[in-house]
Amino acid sequence: MITHKMVSFIPKGRVPIFVGNGNNNKKFLGDNTGDNISNKNKNYSELTAMYWIWKNDRTSEYVSVEHYRRFFMDPSHFIPKIISNKKISRLIKNYKIIVPQKQKWAVTIGYHYKNNHSTKDYNNVFNIIKDLYPDYINDFEKIMKGNSLYAFNMVVMSKKMFDNYCNWLFTILFKLEQITDLSKRNAYQQRAYGFMSERLFNVWILHNIDHKDIIELPVYYLTNNKLKTILKSLKARINKKPYFPKKSTEGLDQ
Structure with a gap:
C-alpha cells in the first residue's frame, strides 16, 4: 500500500510503504532504504516504491500494488468493500495478473498524452522503444491509438x-x-515518468499477457467521508460512459 503521507487506515493484509524520503514511522516500509530511487519521487510518483520492491524484496511470491486512497474492490458485494487479502490470493492462483477495471476514454490515449502532458516525451519514448524493444512498437502504437487503459x-x-x-x-x-x-x-507536470508509466504498463500487458489470463477488479476510492466513499466507488464501478480526462497544459515543455 503506497503512501506519501502518514495514514491511520491500513486494510488487513496490506503492508504500507512510504515514498519520498519522509518516512519517520518505523512501522512502515520506506522506499529510501537499500537500493532505491526515493529522491526521484517528485518525478516518478509511486514508481519509487515499485522500484524498491523490485530491487529489495527477495522473499515474496506475489506482489500487490495499491494506494492509500485506492484499493481493489470486492465485486461480490453490492455495497463497496475492499477485497480481502485471502480473496486476492485465491484469484491470483487462477489468473496471471489482476488489474483495475479498464477506463474507457473519450479520446485516444496518445492524443490525450500529447495534448495534456508532452509531445516531446511521447516521441522520445516511441524512439526509445523502437531502438531498445522493437518488438513492442506495434503494441505501443495500438495502445496509444486506442481509447481505454488500466490506470x-x-x-x-x-x-x-x-x-x-x-x-x-x-x-x-x-x-x-x-x-x-x-x-x-510545474510540479504536476514534473511527475512525467509516473504519467508515462501508466501508458507503458498497458503496452507491456498487451505484449505479454493473454486476455484470458487477466482479471479486472473495480477500484474502491477511499475518502474522508464514509458516504462519499461508497457513492464514489459505486459510481466508478457502474459508470460505463466514456471518461473525459481533465485537461492540464500548465507548465508544459512541449
Whole structure:
C-alpha cells in the first residue's frame, strides 16, 4: 500500500510503504532504504516504491500494488468493500495478473498524452522503444491509438513477472530521463515518468499477457467521508460512459 503521507487506515493484509524520503514511522516500509530511487519521487510518483520492491524484496511470491486512497474492490458485494487479502490470493492462483477495471476514454490515449502532458516525451519514448524493444512498437502504437487503459499503476502479479516488468519499464524511463529537462515544468507536470508509466504498463500487458489470463477488479476510492466513499466507488464501478480526462497544459515543455 503506497503512501506519501502518514495514514491511520491500513486494510488487513496490506503492508504500507512510504515514498519520498519522509518516512519517520518505523512501522512502515520506506522506499529510501537499500537500493532505491526515493529522491526521484517528485518525478516518478509511486514508481519509487515499485522500484524498491523490485530491487529489495527477495522473499515474496506475489506482489500487490495499491494506494492509500485506492484499493481493489470486492465485486461480490453490492455495497463497496475492499477485497480481502485471502480473496486476492485465491484469484491470483487462477489468473496471471489482476488489474483495475479498464477506463474507457473519450479520446485516444496518445492524443490525450500529447495534448495534456508532452509531445516531446511521447516521441522520445516511441524512439526509445523502437531502438531498445522493437518488438513492442506495434503494441505501443495500438495502445496509444486506442481509447481505454488500466490506470493508477495498480496490479497484482507474481514477483517474477513483476521483476521482468520493472526491468523493462525502468530501462525505458531511465533512458527517457537522460534526455528530458523537467526544470521548466510545474510540479504536476514534473511527475512525467509516473504519467508515462501508466501508458507503458498497458503496452507491456498487451505484449505479454493473454486476455484470458487477466482479471479486472473495480477500484474502491477511499475518502474522508464514509458516504462519499461508497457513492464514489459505486459510481466508478457502474459508470460505463466514456471518461473525459481533465485537461492540464500548465507548465508544459512541449
